[in-house]
Amino acid sequence: MTLLVEADRLSKSFGAIRAVDDISLRVSKGEVLGFLGPNGAGKSTTMKILTGFLEPDSGSARVCSFDVVEHPKEAKACLGYLPEGAPAYGDMTSRGFLEFIAEIRGFEGAAKSARIASAVERTGLQGVLGQRIDTLSKGYKRRVGLAQAILHDPAVLIMDEPTDGLDPNQKHLVRKLITDMAKDKAIIVSTHILEEVEAVCTRAVVIDRGRIVADGTAEDLQRRMPYHNAVAIKVDAARADAVAGALSALSSIERVERLPSANGHIQLRAMPRNGSAIATDVAALLREKSITVEEMFVERGKLDDVFRQITTSDVGSGNA
């Protein structure tokens, strides 16, 4: 795998605020890295450093093996960047804007037209090429930003909240575009929408207050949740005690929690020992004892919960 983005111990402060604190990252060709974190965690600042917009206070970053501070032009030439909110020159038409980007990226004549045509087709901008960017809807404006970022078919694509504020159809379109391009690029996508990580990312890095707090696949993150692989079953309130007792007796189950549930039912949650899969054990037990259940499912550990758990660890200290 070709390593396309490398960041070594990046730090950046704004006054007293340490926006990025000792962040190291590696992204290879074919990877889609989800950059997660609450608002203000330092996602955008990290991306601005990687794209050469900001200089880090310490540490270094390389894109396509070009140091972004030492060789900014070469590094910038091989990356496409969609800044937060997809800023564009509002007084230009979509076509004029893309022509400007193509020219500044060094394309002329037929190559320029071909690049623009391909970017326009991939982002579905055909209908609005003659329109001023100021007059476009949010979704189209974002697509113009995307077209601008992918115009030169960059090896590295960095997008800051590409789906933020879009409707579900537009989100789907953007995600599909990312998935389609994923194979031969290194892509970094920042987001605070967790479904996105599951939908498009091969890996997720969670940052909080400038530091990396988790790094792994979406499944790795889910595994950090205590409920991961727990089995929840809903039974009649009258039989709850008996069922709970039977479940507790299983060697693979650590303990059973009782959760209140409506309509005279009780929900029981069987927690596995060491996060192992216990669904088959539980199912066998229920069959053996002929217990009828209203509902039964395996808890995956919601990414939202994981996210909240690892990024709000010291809310109580008052500076979160």
Added chain:
Amino acid sequence: MHNIWVITKRELGAYFGTPLAYIFVVIFVALTGAFAFYVGNFFERGQADLQPFFLYHVWLYLLLVPAIAMRLWAEERKSGTIELLMTLPISTIEAILGKFFAAWIFIGVALALTFPMWITVNILGNPDNGVIFTGYLGSFMMAGAFLAIGSCISALTKNQVIAFIVAATLCFLFVMSGAELVLNFFRPWAPEFLVQAIASMSFINHFDQIVKGVFSLPSFIFYVSLIVFFLFANVIVVEQRKAA
């Protein structure tokens, strides 16, 4: 060079894509003419030259050039496009020169459109066209100096109104630095050489020389150095403050 030209082209498009360009050109051409005829007594002087015309350029530039320059960087910062521009494979200097040249060319176009004055004076008499050419060149250089100041100030703020007021004030100080108003402030305490230095920064004094037909090299060097200095400061300001 290629990158500078691409940016210049885009910026020029931005000027002419809005009513700003046409308003500016019309006002500039109308006012230069009006000042020359009514305030400068173009006819009454009975001389075939454009001195009364050039004389008021400095005051028009004082108002109009900061208005052109205020959007150069303040708008980029306000709309966030600076992040887009500065992550394209171009250097800060290229971006600054590209924008500066676009605005300068634009003022040059406005200045060129005052050509009826030149025709008029040629019909009425036999002026020294070399002097007139030098006058135009001097006027253009002075506009460039105003513009460089305005561009640098524009990069300091996101607010175009602030950029305009600060740039206009700074330009005014440069214009007036030869006048007693400014010099009397320094005389009581500053050493004589400093007072002299301040006086020599005056836009009016340098411009007067050029308009009177003296092709004074020091005056051109003065304007060129001012442009270079403020564009250099502009690079530093953009690099330091682009994220703020």
